[in-house]
Amino acid sequence: MSGKHHHFKGPEVSCCVKYFLFGFNIIFWxxxxxxxxxxxxxxxxKGVLSNISSITDLGGFDPVWLFIVVGGVMFILGFAGCIGALRENTFLLKFFSVFLGLIFFLELTAGILAFVFKDWIKDQLNFFINNNVKAYRDDIDLQNLIDFAQEYWSCCGAHGPNDWNLNIYFNCTEANPSRERCGVPFSCCxxxxxxxxxxTQCGYDVRLKVELDQQSFIYTKGCVGQFEKWLQDNLIVVAGVFVGIALLQVNVCIQFKSCIYIFWQYL
Known part of the structure; x- marks a missing residue:
């Protein structure tokens, strides 16, 4: 018997698959x-980077967090997938595949929990909106986000215009010296x-009027109810978007797992 060892050459990596994954991930990156x-x-x-302690001064949700967290995750995953596909690095490909699978699992879990605990989610949404109503004037990005939501869904406050009593500038107490007292933001008009x-002054003193008269000047429906109605009216579109994203994730994950297997044999 010959003592020579026969080296088995694994299947070669398809250039199309390799550069498709590279192109997809460089866009993602x-x-x-x-x-x-x-x-x-x-x-x-905002001066946050020069004064990190100012993070704790934000009373409500800061939309900038969304950009930083989403951007950070996309940047890391895009880097791993891009370099992994280009350099045929199985470690980076595994990292990308596992992380993408984890994100898909978390999305699936969140969807199931949202359906099972929809009443709890509604309460949390109400709590979230009211907290941000309190902090409306504290951060310009938060202010723009609330204005966009109220204009887009034709709503005012979490359950109605009186939720703006939670804000120190809009509440109706006698001790409030603000010109916006008993008013609402212009986005409610x-x-x-x-x-x-x-x-921008269309909401001044509007809550001094009786509720029936208010309807001629401002939206009187709350954003929680309007958001639920929007979800019901656009259920097929929303579900289609989420299913499309999920299928894309599964497809990319399968492609990467296939590449990992091929690269592992090839190395």
Whole structure:
């Protein structure tokens, strides 16, 4: 018997698959870098980066966190997938595949829990909105987010305009010296199509009127109810988006697992 060892050459990696994965991930990586850069730039504009203790001064949710967290995750995953596919590095490919699988599992779990505990989620959404109503004037990004939500869903406050009593500038107490006392933000106002210039004072003193008269000037429905109605009206679209994202994740994950197997044999 010959003492020579026969080296088995594994299957070669398809250039199409390799560069498809590389291209997909470089886009993912660049998007992550863009999100991260926007988040860090916004923090720098607020002075947070020069005074880290100011993070604790934000009473409500800071939308910049969303950019930083999402951008950071996308940047790391994009880097791992991009370099892993280009250099045929099985460690980075495994990291990308496992992390993407974990994200898919967390999304699936969150979807199931959201359906089972929908009443609890509704209470948490109400608590979240009210907390951010209190901090409306504390952060310009938060203010823009609340204004966008109230304009988009034609709503005001969590359950109605009186939720703005939680804010020190809009509450109706006699001790409130603010000109916005007993008012609401302009984003609660019913828009007049004939107006070309936005009237930012349209919500002043509006809650001094009786509720029936308020309906002519502001939205009287809460954002929690309007958001639920929007979800019901767009259930097929929302479900389709989430299913599409899930299928894309599964497909990419399978492709990477296949590449890991091929690269492992090839090395």
């Amino acid at each position: 660049l998007l992550g870098a863009a999100f991260l850069a926007i988040g860090l730039w916004a923090w720098a504009e 019913v828009k007049d199509p004939a107006e070309d210039v936005l009237n």
